[in-house]
Amino acid sequence: MPKWPEKVIFDASDKRTFAIVSQLKSAACSGQLIPWTGAGISVDPPANLPDGKQLENPLQKALCQAAHSFIKHTDKVLSKDLKKQIKTFRLEQMLESLQRVYGRNFVMDYIKVLDQNIWNKNHAMLAALANSGFISSCVTLNFDCLLELAHASFGRSKTICPLKNDSFCTGSGPLQLEIIKPHGSFYLNDSENRNPDLLCGAISEIGDRPSNANRQVIRQAIIQCPIVLIIGYSNHDWDISPILFELRKELNHIYWIEHSDNPKKHKPNTREIRVRELLKTFSIPSTIIITNTSSLLQNLTKELGVEIPPPPNNVGEQRQPPDTSFLIETQKNREQTALATSLILRHGTTRRFLMNELLKIDTFKKTPSLNAVLMKATGMTNYSNVQEITERMKSVTNLNFRNTTDDNAWHGYQYLRKVIRPWPLTNIFFLPLNIFRAWRYFQRAIRYSTTEKHEVNTQPERDYISSSVTKARFFYPAQVPHGWAENFMFFGKSAKPFVRLFAWLSLHLYRKAEQDNKTMMTSEYFWMRHLQARILAGHCINRKVVEKHLLEIDNFFCDLHDDAHKMTVYMCQAFIESQSNSSDDSISKLLDKAEEAIISHERFDRQEALIRVLLYRRYFTNQPSLTKAIANIRTLV
Numbered sequence: 104m105p106k107w108p109e110k111v112i113f114d115a116s117d118k119r120t121f122a123i124v125s126q127l128k129s130a131a132c133s134g135q136l137i138p139w140t141g142a143g144i145s146v147d148p149p150a151n152l153p154d155g156k157q158l159e160n161p162l163q164k165a166l167c168q169a170a171h172s173f174i175k176h177t178d179k180v181l182s183k184d185l186k187k188q189i190k191t192f193r194l195e196q197m198l199e200s201l202q203r204v205y206g207r208n209f210v211m212d213y214i215k216v217l218d219q220n221i222w223n224k225n226h227a228m229l230a231a232l233a234n235s236g237f238i239s240s241c242v243t244l245n246f247d248c249l250l251e252l253a254h255a256s257f258g259r260s261k262t263i264c265p266l267k268n269d270s271f272c273t274g275s276g277p278l279q280l281e282i283i284k285p286h287g288s289f290y291l292n293d294s295e296n297r298n299p300d301l302l303c304g305a306i307s308e309i310g311d312r313p314s315n316a317n318r319q320v321i322r323q324a325i326i327q328c329p330i331v332l333i334i335g336y337s338n339h340d341w342d343i344s345p346i347l348f349e350l351r352k353e354l355n356h357i358y359w360i361e362h363s364d365n366p367k368k369h370k371p372n373t374r375e376i377r378v379r380e381l382l383k384t385f386s387i388p389s390t391i392i393i394t395n396t397s398s399l400l401q402n403l404t405k406e407l408g409v410e411i412p413p414p415p416n417n418v419g420e421q422r423q424p425p426d427t428s429f430l431i432e433t434q435k436n437r438e439q440t441a442l443a444t445s446l447i448l449r450h451g452t453t454r455r456f457l458m459n460e461l462l463k464i465d466t467f468k469k470t471p472s473l474n475a476v477l478m479k480a481t482g483m484t485n486y487s488n489v490q491e492i493t494e495r496m497k498s499v500t501n502l503n504f505r506n507t508t509d510d511n512a513w514h515g516y517q518y519l520r521k522v523i524r525p526w527p528l529t530n531i532f533f534l535p536l537n538i539f540r541a542w543r544y545f546q547r548a549i550r551y552s553t554t555e556k557h558e559v560n561t562q563p564e565r566d567y568i569s570s571s572v573t574k575a576r577f578f579y580p581a582q583v584p585h586g587w588a589e590n591f592m593f594f595g596k597s598a599k600p601f602v603r604l605f606a607w608l609s610l611h612l613y614r615k616a617e618q619d620n621k622t623m624m625t626s627e628y629f630w631m632r633h634l635q636a637r638i639l640a641g642h643c644i645n646r647k648v649v650e651k652h653l654l655e656i657d658n659f660f661c662d663l664h665d666d667a668h669k670m671t672v673y674m675c676q677a678f679i680e681s682q683s684n685s686s687d688d689s690i691s692k693l694l695d696k697a698e699e700a701i702i703s704h705e706r707f708d709r710q711e712a713l714i715r716v717l718l719y720r721r722y723f724t725n726q727p728s729l730t731k732a733i734a735n736i737r738t739l740v
Contacts, residue, residue, distance in 0.1 A: 113394030143335020487710030515544030523586025
């Protein structure tokens with residue numbers, strides 16, 4: 104029994120090579136094979152399209168240079184941290200932040216480089232396999248329509264864009280191939296310029312969690328074809344890989360092609376290591392094939408007796424990403440691009456410093472749209488200072504710019520946080536007023552959500568927060584009794600009756616939220632908050648099932664480089680240990696890990712998160728002493 108994933112170097116002298124081709128042939132003949140493609144299949148000539156890394160590099164460089172101009176003369180540590188963080192920026196993140204500053208046209212102009220009509224041999228071979236009935240569907244993360252064009256000479260294909268709830272057909276005759284595009288597509292039409300309406304290039308369109316629409320369509324395809332052949336895909340996204348992981352029980356085998364021009368001299372790289380680690384978690388038969396992609400497909404089509412049509416004679420130019428020099432050409436552009444950088448930065452110190460520098464710039468004060476973005480972003484930078492956030496959000500909501508629903512809901516939530524965290528004592532006297540303010544802003548958000556419905560419908564349904572505020576109306580009120588349950592933890596284990604009472608109230612509201620919007624409550628953060636309330640209320644849980652799900656969430660946040668939410672995972676694990684009557688040491692170790700994650704990464708919500716860890720430590724272990732706990736909280740507040 105081989106240890107999965109198995110690694111095979113594609114070589115004519117290796118017996119395993121023949122075995123791999125034979126296995127793929129058998130899967131194709133039985134109609135169980137589904138190709139899963141990424142940008143790598145469109146890189147070869149004559150298509151000559153850039154891959155994801157080539158699209159990311161120019162944007163990373165421009166964002167780094169713009170932000171660096173504001174901090175290079177002040178702090179070498181911040182400068183070094185800035186470069187380190189920008190290297191982790193994903194294409195969709197950068198396009199999202201630049202879209203917020205420069206508008207939607209920027210995204211469309213940048214992605215337009217992928218609008219090509221000259222396909223290559225890889226597309227031709229997949230099209231030929233579909234024409235011969237060996238494959239019936241294909242999943243591709245690409246925006247281009249090269250597979251559709253290659254197949255058009257054979258017959259009819261249908262392209263499905265689940266996030267846009269739309270589809271289009273290419274070619275004529277009976278349907279032979281269904282092409283699923285989870286990130287959208289260019290739309291083939293008769294005009295010179297392709298229609299970009301089906302494209303999803305930024306996070307606001309893709310979503311920062313796996314979409315249910317994509318889940319359903321991909322699941323249907325994999326149930327019919329449970330053997331996946333992954334070609335030209337780097338496993339470098341947060342919204343598609345988790346879907347593949349969720350569907351692992353439906354899969355019979357994964358064949359993952361790791362492209363190499365010279366397989367015999369291939370050395371493991373970071374991408375291959377990342378793929379190997381992912382496949383280990385699947386615990387199903389899987390094979391990493393080190394090969395030249397075209398060579399493998401050619402061997403497969405030859406074995407199946409499929410005739411491959413030649414690619415177009417006209418060779419496409421080597422396509423380069425659009426020029427991004429304008430992003431830093433003038434002082435105004437540098438300021439705007441630096442703002443876009445600050446929107447993606449995660450670490451508190453660098454982001455906060457850059458925001459403070461941007462707040463001094465008059466250009467933003469005179470431009471309502473940019474001022475709204477900056478004020479909201481700086482509020483989120485100083486997440487622990489609730490008073491500062493509410494003041495900044497007043498400026499944003501008064502501008503009535505961009506998403507009024509979201510801004511009012513966020514403002515209302517800040518007033519609820521004042522109710523949840525009544526430090527210092529004087530805030531308790533303003534508790535009724537803050538509840539009224541929160542209720543008023545939520546009501547405004549719900550009212551605005553009906554008028555903004557036509558805009559909301561252009562976005563996919565999010566697993567994070569529903570596009571309609573009315574669907575999330577129970578979650579935020581649930582945070583009030585949940586927050587008070589945490590406040591009573593200050594008095595240690597002796598406060599258990601009060602903690603349980605408030606936890607029960609919050610659990611009642613969480614259940615209403617789950618009935619109202621199940622999609623939201625099953626997503627990572629909301630599910631963990633619900634889990635904490637269940638444990639604090641004294642409800643029994645299935646430890647084995649919960650721990651397994653927490654491990655999956657932990658892996659997911661590792662892929663996102665999201666250490667703040669990893670801290671929440673450690674806290675949940677501490678909650679589980681407390682319910683199992685584990686020793687104080689085992690609980691403390693988990694809380695130590697949560698604290699280390701907060702301190703080492705300097706998150707923007709660092710202070711509040713540290714207070715929560717301190718309260719949990721006091722409640723579960725009666726440590727530190729009451730006097731020390733008071734001193735610590737005063738220091739943190």
